[in-house]
Amino acid sequence: MENIKEILLKSFDAELTPQERELLDEALQHSEELRKEKQEIEQMRTFFSGQDTSFESGFADRVMERLETPAKTIEMYSIFKRVAITGIAAIIALLIAIYFIDGSLTLNAVLGISGYSADGADLSVLNLQNYENIILP
Numbered sequence: 001m002e003n004i005k006e007i008l009l010k011s012f013d014a015e016l017t018p019q020e021r022e023l024l025d026e027a028l029q030h031s032e033e034l035r036k037e038k039q040e041i042e043q044m045r046t047f048f049s050g051q052d053t054s055f056e057s058g059f060a061d062r063v064m065e066r067l068e069t070p071a072k073t074i075e076m077y078s079i080f081k082r083v084a085i086t087g088i089a090a091i092i093a094l095l096i097a098i099y100f101i102d103g104s105l106t107l108n109a110v111l112g113i114s115g116y117s118a119d120g121a122d123l124s125v126l127n128l129q130n131y132e133n134i135i136l137p
Contacts, residue, residue: 008038
């Protein structure tokens, strides 16, 4: 059936071979759906044949220019570059501040836990659990 539709469309724009013409005529006789489709195509072609399809001068040049230099991509790249540079500067400033406050750039200093020991953390949790019962019944 797809082949018949291709032949039908071809029949509007080009000369069919005798075999194609015979195949199309036979299919049109046996298929109501194909006859309706042919009629719809003829109506569309008639409707659009009266339409003016001319464009302003320079239209094609403007389209090609836009396709060659996508402005939004260039704009997004420059914005991303500014944000990335600002982010890197903020991270460097934070690391410098941590170094001056703690005196080192170890993982514990960066995470802000350099002054705590593992034993002290366990005791403080236990102490909070004891006080929780007193404060909150």
